[in-house]
Amino acid sequence: MKNKIANYFDRQTNAATLAVFRVFFGVLMCVSIVRFWSKDWIQSLYVDPSFHFSYYGFDWVKPLGVYTYVLFLICGISAFLVAVGYKYRISILVFFLSFTYIELMDKTTYLNHYYFVSVISFMMLFLPCNAQFSIDSFIRKKTYKMVPNWTIDSLKLMLGIVYFYAGLTKINSDWLLRAMPLKLWLKSKYDLPFIGQTIMQQEWFSFFMSWGGMFYDLSIPFLLLFKRTRSFAFVLVVAFHVATRILFPIGMFPYIMILSTIIFFESNVHQRILDFIRKILWFFKIKQQISLIPILEVDRFIVSNFCRITIVALMSLQLLFPWRSLGYPGELFWNEQGYRFSWRVMLMEKKGSSVFKIVNTKTNSFFYVNNNDFLTPIQQKQMSFQPDMILQYGHYLGSHFKSQGHQNVAVFVESYVSLNGRLSQQFIDPTANLMELKDSFKHKDWIKPLNDEIKGF
Amino acid sequence: MSIKQTFYFSTLITLLITFSCSDPSDSNENLVDNFDRQSILENVTDNIILPAFEDFNAKTAQLEESVTLFSNTRNLTNLETVQSHWVEAYKSWQHVEMFNIAKAEEVYFLQKMNTYPASVSRIENNINTGSYDLDTNNNNWAAQGFPALDYLLFGLADTNSNSLIFYQNNENLPYLNYLQAIASQMSQVTDMVHQDWIATRDAFVSSSENTATSSLNMLTNDFIYYFEKGLRTNKFGIPAGVFSANNTRSANVEAYYNTTQSKVLSLEALVAVEGFFKGKAYNSTAVGASLKSYLDYMTEDSTISTAIITKFTDSEQLINMLDDNFSFQVTSNNNLMVDVFNKLQEGVVLLKTDMLSALSISVDYIDADGD
Numbered sequence: 120m121k122n123k124i125a126n127y128f129d130r131q132t133n134a135a136t137l138a139v140f141r142v143f144f145g146v147l148m149c150v151s152i153v154r155f156w157s158k159d160w161i162q163s164l165y166v167d168p169s170f171h172f173s174y175y176g177f178d179w180v181k182p183l184g185v186y187t188y189v190l191f192l193i194c195g196i197s198a199f200l201v202a203v204g205y206k207y208r209i210s211i212l213v214f215f216l217s218f219t220y221i222e223l224m225d226k227t228t229y230l231n232h233y234y235f236v237s238v239i240s241f242m243m244l245f246l247p248c249n250a251q252f253s254i255d256s257f258i259r260k261k262t263y264k265m266v267p268n269w270t271i272d273s274l275k276l277m278l279g280i281v282y283f284y285a286g287l288t289k290i291n292s293d294w295l296l297r298a299m300p301l302k303l304w305l306k307s308k309y310d311l312p313f314i315g316q317t318i319m320q321q322e323w324f325s326f327f328m329s330w331g332g333m334f335y336d337l338s339i340p341f342l343l344l345f346k347r348t349r350s351f352a353f354v355l356v357v358a359f360h361v362a363t364r365i366l367f368p369i370g371m372f373p374y375i376m377i378l379s380t381i382i383f384f385e386s387n388v389h390q391r392i393l394d395f396i397r398k399i400l401w402f403f404k405i406k407q408q409i410s411l412i413p414i415l416e417v418d419r420f421i422v423s424n425f426c427r428i429t430i431v432a433l434m435s436l437q438l439l440f441p442w443r444s445l446g447y448p449g450e451l452f453w454n455e456q457g458y459r460f461s462w463r464v465m466l467m468e469k470k471g472s473s474v475f476k477i478v479n480t481k482t483n484s485f486f487y488v489n490n491n492d493f494l495t496p497i498q499q500k501q502m503s504f505q506p507d508m509i510l511q512y513g514h515y516l517g518s519h520f521k522s523q524g525h526q527n528v529a530v531f532v533e534s535y536v537s538l539n540g541r542l543s544q545q546f547i548d549p550t551a552n553l554m555e556l557k558d559s560f561k562h563k564d565w566i567k568p569l570n571d572e573i574k575g576f
Numbered sequence: 577m578s579i580k581q582t583f584y585f586s587t588l589i590t591l592l593i594t595f596s597c598s599d600p601s602d603s604n605e606n607l608v609d610n611f612d613r614q615s616i617l618e619n620v621t622d623n624i625i626l627p628a629f630e631d632f633n634a635k636t637a638q639l640e641e642s643v644t645l646f647s648n649t650r651n652l653t654n655l656e657t658v659q660s661h662w663v664e665a666y667k668s669w670q671h672v673e674m675f676n677i678a679k680a681e682e683v684y685f686l687q688k689m690n691t692y693p694a695s696v697s698r699i700e701n702n703i704n705t706g707s708y709d710l711d712t713n714n715n716n717w718a719a720q721g722f723p724a725l726d727y728l729l730f731g732l733a734d735t736n737s738n739s740l741i742f743y744q745n746n747e748n749l750p751y752l753n754y755l756q757a758i759a760s761q762m763s764q765v766t767d768m769v770h771q772d773w774i775a776t777r778d779a780f781v782s783s784s785e786n787t788a789t790s791s792l793n794m795l796t797n798d799f800i801y802y803f804e805k806g807l808r809t810n811k812f813g814i815p816a817g818v819f820s821a822n823n824t825r826s827a828n829v830e831a832y833y834n835t836t837q838s839k840v841l842s843l844e845a846l847v848a849v850e851g852f853f854k855g856k857a858y859n860s861t862a863v864g865a866s867l868k869s870y871l872d873y874m875t876e877d878s879t880i881s882t883a884i885i886t887k888f889t890d891s892e893q894l895i896n897m898l899d900d901n902f903s904f905q906v907t908s909n910n911n912l913m914v915d916v917f918n919k920l921q922e923g924v925v926l927l928k929t930d931m932l933s934a935l936s937i938s939v940d941y942i943d944a945d946g947d
Contacts, residue, residue: 230945306874307936309613310785320611370945468936472928474921477821484822487813535925542879543929 128427130268133386134250135393137266138204140274141248142396143378145202148214148236151371152195161191164228168495170515171225172508175558180223187224193217201243204253208244215240226508227501231464232372235281239379242277242433245426246270252393273430274382277437279340284441284462286336291466291575293452295333298325299539300468308366335359343383356380367465447562452538453569455505456562471503471546473534475513477520480527488516504536506547506566513553530554544570611873612865614784616855617791619864621781623857626773628671628848631858633770635665636763643759647752650744655736659729663837665762666722670844671851671858674802677794678780679772687717688765692810693828694723696731703750710761720758723832728755731833788938796867796937800927803849808920811842815906816913824910829902838902843895850888853881871934880930887923894919 155161165171165182173180183190194217200210219237222229247270249255250263293299302325309315318324335355342352360373381388444457451458452467478485490499493516502508513530521528530553537543544567551565639661646654669689676686688710695718702708702719710720718724728751733739742748773780783791809819810830817824831837851858855866868881875881894916899905906913 228945303874303934303936307786309611310787310790368945372945468933470929470933472925479821486817486819486821489809489819533921535929537929537933540875540934542883543925 128267128269131265132268132271133390134247134263134266135252135389136271136382136386137246137248137250138252139389139392140379140382141204141207141243142202142252143381144239144243144375145198145200147371147375147378148198148218148240149195149202152191152198154371156188156191156195161187163495164497165221165224168225168498170493170498170512172227172498172502172511174223174226175507175560177223180220182224190217190221194221201248204249204255207249207253207255211240211243211248215244225498226459227498229459230372231460231462232369232375234460236375238433238437239274239277242273242430245429246273252396269427269430271382273434274379275340275344276434278376278379278382279344280434280437281462282336282339285464286333286338288441288461288463288466288576289329289333289336291573293539293573294329294466295575297539298322298329300466301325301329301332303468303540304367311365343380346385349383353380353384449562449566450569450571450573452573453536454563454566455507467539469504469536469538470500471534471536472543473503473509473532473546475516476531476533477516477525478529478531479525480529482527493519503534504538504546506563507558509534509547510553510556510558510563513556517554528554538569541569541571611870613792613870614781615865616867616870617781617784617795619855619866620795620852621773621777623859623862623864624852624855625672625675626777627858628668629675629766629770629773632665632668632672633763633766635661635668636759636766639665640756640759640763643756646743647756650740650752652736652740655729655740655743659736662722662725662729663834663840666831666837666841667844669722670841671848673806673845674799674848674852675795676798676802678776680769683765683768684714684717685765685769686806687714689721689762690723690830691717691721692723692726692830693718693832694727695719696727699724699727699754703754706750706753708757710757720761722762723830724758725755725762726831726833728758729833730835786936793937796932796935799849799852799867800924800932803920803927804924807842807845807849808917808924811838811845811902812913812917812920815902816910816917817906818914818917824906824913826903826906829906832903835901835903837900839895839898839900842902843892846888846892846895850885853884853888867931867935871931874934880926880934884923884926884931887919887926891916891919891923 165187166185171182194214197210197214197217200206201214215237218233218240222233222237247263247266250266252262256262289295294301302322305319305325305328308319311319339352339356339359342348342355357377360377363369364373381392441461444451444461447454447456449456452469473490475488475490476485477488490502494502494512502512509532513532517528517530531549531551532547532553533549534546535543536546546567548565548567556565639658642654642658642661646658673686673690680686698716698719702716708716708719710716729739732742732751743752780791787793813819815825815829829838830841850856853866854868855864856862857864868885871881872878894912898912898916899908902913
């Protein structure tokens with residue numbers, strides 16, 4: 120057994136695979152940043168709002184005013200440097216830190232795919248993605264032909280976890296038995312040419328997409344893994360992600376997933392991709408130093424136990440972390456305790472209305488807050504149905520009005536939420552003074568239970 | 577399949593689907609029996625918005641004429657004609673305020689017509705200096721429109737005959753001039769917005785897609801915004817003091833100086849809201865495609881729409897229990913005002929959560945990514 124493990128970690132494979140992964144990842148990240156910037160989202164999501172929803176324990180991560188643009192610039196440049204493989208280890212570290220910092224600034228815009236990018240870039244810190252086809256290899260005048268096999272396997276495993284867990288979480292009664300929320304979303308896509316007014320409106324189509332989506336997510340890692348089904352699987356990946364791109368506003372995510380899954384192919388494919396890129400570079404008169412003779416040894420840092428242990432630990436954490444929601448009582452979709460960072464994608468159509476009441480506990484006089492005074496429309500929308508954000512905003516309001524000279528401030532919320540087509544019901548205990556509650560990883564017993572049961576994961 | 581074939585095939589699919597779908601097509605023929613969103617836009621535009629604006633345009637023009645008549649011949653009859661035309665136009669206004677879209681939004685139609693309470697000091701200052709910019713200076717929003725007329729027609733003296741005496745005094749001619757300036761400004765701005773609706777009708781009706789800037793989404797968002805702000809907050813919440821630590825604001829009611837119309841106006845606003853939701857024509861009882869019928873189609877029953885309509889009728893009942901003069905109501909028994917506010921808030925919840933969820937209409941005005 121011990122031998123087997125040692126043997127596994129000694130196995131080597133063509134470094135081209137990691138090089139291709141690095142180039143695609145870097146380019147896509149660079150494009151993502153440019154896209155984000157060009158849509159003016161830096162301004163509207165990070166600079167304009169006066170209040171930001173921090174993650175638990177990360178209150179110190181705040182937007183930097185106009186310097187937020189500098190942060191995005193650094194992030195974009197480091198992504199580019201990752202793509203070309205220049206000072207790779209520093210570049211990917213800077214990318215990981217800046218990207219993660221950006222995501223931690225405000226959880227209003229939490230997306231699983233941003234989390235995915237953070238996880239992958241963290242892994243890449245420990246992987247020799249610059250072994251080949253990088254500026255680094257020219258500078259050090261050494262190009263490595265081989266890399267440890269486990270480095271590639273770890274990325275495959277991570278992708279597999281994303282898909283498989285996304286599939287597992289779809290096994291619930293709302294998704295499979297009520298085709299919710301897909302039914303609502305698909306029907307609202309009436310403006311798509313040809314299919315909008317026809318199959319999008321059909322009940323069977325919503326069910327077909329729900330069940331199809333579940334089977335797709337659960338099986339795709341395995342279909343990609345086996346050589347016989349791989350080509351078919353890749354066509355499925357492309358079709359699936361392009362379809363989601365058309366149906367939903369999910370930005371760069373489909374492209375990231377499509378290009379990432381190329382890692383499942385054999386290394387000769389990656390070799391050919393590199394040759395193709397070389398040809399393009401050649402066309403633009405960027406010549407390779409052919410004098411570089413590939414050497415067989417592997418980067419010393421990479422074989423170190425430190426890297427292996429880190430990656431193994433991270434993979435174990437990734438396998439376990441999504442299950443933490445099982446530790447909480449109540450309905451997961453309703454309470455959202457352990458909902459984030461678990462590859463639960465597109466499972467909920469949730470809308471809320473939350474009105475905050477500032478009460479003077481001595482005189483019992485009160486007034487309602489106009490949320491427009493403090494939050495942007497997208498913040499209001501996200502806050503209205505997420506308990507931790509409601510609490511955080513309640514605290515902010517409390518201290519704001521205290522600082523304005525209000526006395527004996529208590530904050531209550533009249534919050535109503537509808538979930539996956541159910542009628543709205545009261546969400547937060549209206550008698551709970553938010554100022555007396557603290558956010559924690561403990562169960563939030565001030566959330567009123569959902570008057571329904573959703574079976575499954 | 578070889579690797580090469582796989583890649584070519586995949587690229588082909590990507591390109592095909594991406595291009596075929598990013599090409600906006602407007603030849604959406606009805607292929608199967610399903611809900612046609614464009615019919616909502618057509619019904620709402622042709623049977624509600626355009627007739628309501630036509631009526632309102634006629635009434636502001638009539639108001640301007642009667643003001644001119646009064647300034648030529650200052651007698652009690654002419655003053656009372658102005659007052660009754662003011663009431664007529666103000667009631668009609670309740671049917672157009674929610675359509676704060678396109679030209680109306682661009683020229684601050686809502687702010688110019690109905691920013692209340694009126695700023696008496698600003699009005700007096702404008703009258704005294706005789707120079708004012710009603711068009712582009714937003715400090716003058718509270719010095720024009722219905723609330724300013726309210727002050728000039730009802731707030732200068734305790735009775736109509738005393739008002740007449742005030743206006744008959746030639747020293748007060750600047751007041752008369754200001755009255756005319758405001759009436760004419762209102763009629764001009766209204767005509768501009770109305771003409772724009774006529775001109776852009778076709779473009780508006782054909783923008784039926786589901787994006788942040790499409791007609792149906794903007795209409796729906798404006799409708800909810802009006803229900804929450806224009807109706808719930810402005811007409812009831814602020815006077816009842818629910819935004820000011822229970823300190824009632826009796827001077828912040830609509831038609832404050834007039835003292836008899838605040839309830840009438842709010843009931844009219846509720847009629848407008850309900851009519852829009854149900855798709856009821858402005859000039860008749862005909863009912864067409866609407867948010868309600870769309871909601872019923874999407875949810876496959878009428879539970880949510882019935883709940884929403886119940887909130888409208890419940891609110892109406894509660895409003896009927898109030899005094900004609902809300903200013904009096906908040907000082908005599910404010911709890912009844914708060915009751916209306918709370919009932920309307922229940923309506924806001926249904927519109928914002930249940931309805932928007934079912935219609936998958938986004939309430940944020942940017943198309944941010946989801947996952």
